Amino acid sequence: MKKRSIVPYGPQHPVLPEPVHLDLVIEDEKIIEAVPSIGFVHRGLESLTAKRDFNQMVYVTERVCGICSFGHGFGYCEAVEDIMDIEVPERAKYLRTIWFELSRMHSHFLWLGLLADGFGFENLFYQCWRIREKILDVLSLTTGGRVIFSVNKIGGVMRDITPEMAVAISEMLTSVRKELKDIVPIFMEDASVKRRLVGVGVLSKEQAHELGCAGPFARASGIEIDMRKLGYAAYKDLDFDIITSNTGDSYGRCYVRINEIFQSIDIIRQALGKLPDTELAAVVKGNPKGESFIRIEQPRGEAIYYVRANGSPHLDRMRVRTPTFANLAGLCETLKGADYADVGLLILTIDPCISCTER
Amino acid sequence: MAIMNFVPTALKNLFLKPVTTSYPLEPAEYPERSRGHIRISIDDCIGCGMCTRACPSGALSVNKNAGTWEINRFDCVVCGYCVEKCPKKCLFMEKGYRTPDTQKATETFTKSPEVLAAEEAKRKEAAEKAAAAKAAMAAKKAAEETKK
Numbered sequence: 001m002k003k004r005s006i007v008p009y010g011p012q013h014p015v016l017p018e019p020v021h022l023d024l025v026i027e028d029e030k031i032i033e034a035v036p037s038i039g040f041v042h043r044g045l046e047s048l049t050a051k052r053d054f055n056q057m058v059y060v061t062e063r064v065c066g067i068c069s070f071g072h073g074f075g076y077c078e079a080v081e082d083i084m085d086i087e088v089p090e091r092a093k094y095l096r097t098i099w100f101e102l103s104r105m106h107s108h109f110l111w112l113g114l115l116a117d118g119f120g121f122e123n124l125f126y127q128c129w130r131i132r133e134k135i136l137d138v139l140s141l142t143t144g145g146r147v148i149f150s151v152n153k154i155g156g157v158m159r160d161i162t163p164e165m166a167v168a169i170s171e172m173l174t175s176v177r178k179e180l181k182d183i184v185p186i187f188m189e190d191a192s193v194k195r196r197l198v199g200v201g202v203l204s205k206e207q208a209h210e211l212g213c214a215g216p217f218a219r220a221s222g223i224e225i226d227m228r229k230l231g232y233a234a235y236k237d238l239d240f241d242i243i244t245s246n247t248g249d250s251y252g253r254c255y256v257r258i259n260e261i262f263q264s265i266d267i268i269r270q271a272l273g274k275l276p277d278t279e280l281a282a283v284v285k286g287n288p289k290g291e292s293f294i295r296i297e298q299p300r301g302e303a304i305y306y307v308r309a310n311g312s313p314h315l316d317r318m319r320v321r322t323p324t325f326a327n328l329a330g331l332c333e334t335l336k337g338a339d340y341a342d343v344g345l346l347i348l349t350i351d352p353c354i355s356c357t358e359r
Numbered sequence: 360m361a362i363m364n365f366v367p368t369a370l371k372n373l374f375l376k377p378v379t380t381s382y383p384l385e386p387a388e389y390p391e392r393s394r395g396h397i398r399i400s401i402d403d404c405i406g407c408g409m410c411t412r413a414c415p416s417g418a419l420s421v422n423k424n425a426g427t428w429e430i431n432r433f434d435c436v437v438c439g440y441c442v443e444k445c446p447k448k449c450l451f452m453e454k455g456y457r458t459p460d461t462q463k464a465t466e467t468f469t470k471s472p473e474v475l476a477a478e479e480a481k482r483k484e485a486a487e488k489a490a491a492a493k494a495a496m497a498a499k500k501a502a503e504e505t506k507k
Contacts, residue, residue, distance in 0.1 A: 013440050041500055047462075052415055055413075055440075056413070056415040056440065057415075059415045059436065059438040059440060060415055062438075121365075123365065123369060124365065124371075127368065130378050133378070139388075140392075141390040141391075141392070143388070143392065144392035144393050144452070145394055150394065150438045150439055158439075158443070159392065180370060183368065184366060185364055186365050186368070187360040188437055189364060190362070190363075190365065191361065191362045192362075248403070317499040323366060325422065355370065
């Protein structure tokens, strides 16, 4: 006789990097249904638009999240620049692209480490974070911050990458590429790791499409979607392919993210080679009036920024739709039929960023 | 399918130097652009209050007459917007992070007595000049009226 019971999972749980609560309906160790609830780290950053002017909001949006920080500031700036019809100088676009890709790299390394920790491979976890530290060093050299850069402003960027810094970035990329190549076989070929990843949490292409999944989670199910192909910032001049996997399981998600790190290395090299020599920021006059809707590709997937301004320094509305919010529905689908022991790992495979989701 | 292919990496690690620095024993190294904390060169400050209006977290306050500049280090998010906005460029971003503390407190910077005295003298002089100009204007007006 099978017995159903409900197990509360989170918001405080050793495997969860951030607070999300799931009510798991289980039948002997198998998950029948998962009901998510969020709202533990809501800080009301969107409502701060009433109290802070549109320039200060750049710093507020950057602090939405500690990992995709650059992307949030960038998306907000793009939206306001779109309203005000500001032509961002070419060099600023390239610098933004370089920093964005560097932050994508460190985010994916963080995820690889958390995944290794999720399946109980502590040593591999520290290997990933050791490599990540090199990227953070370069970020702090070029911007002054490890994860929160504060280099974006409406109209361009505040800091430049000098030729010496470009050399430092290039050297870092070479060494990171070499070290990543050393650990890729462990994720992709090791028997014990494969047992935890292959065939776990399968999401078909149709399901992923129906549930509106985003980012590497959707790409692992074979959906070819990458907002960078829209050609914002300098991406229109750079050559890259969308990385997908057809397996749709945790192994596929790991494969997509590892290859995206290699892709980011390639994109940064291209951008550094083409870095144009122009101003860093355009002159901004007056206040924004109108509305704009911007889609960008964060490390975790597609993020949407909506800004409505009324001609005064304070915006009417600023809204962020984050990739984790889109992926929660997909997560609940993958959890159905999974083993109870795989729940932590499956939550990690969508790369949850709950702070972004709740703002 | 490989088995135990992590062993070479793990063995290599045994013979490598530690990646981390033993921080309190060795000094921490910060890059040139590091956003650690805000420093003010208070004697150059004109007390315009641009920094307090720019600060996204409301950590700053300025009193022009008393010649003081206050910062709540616990509220400050070290974004650097005040440094960018300062018209006299007397705010600086310095290396080194804020030290921990047992209670939240604001840090107050006051102008040195000489600078305050000099400013006071300047203000007095300006006031005297204005008064003199006013008196001269009044005298001129009176003279013109008597002429009529």
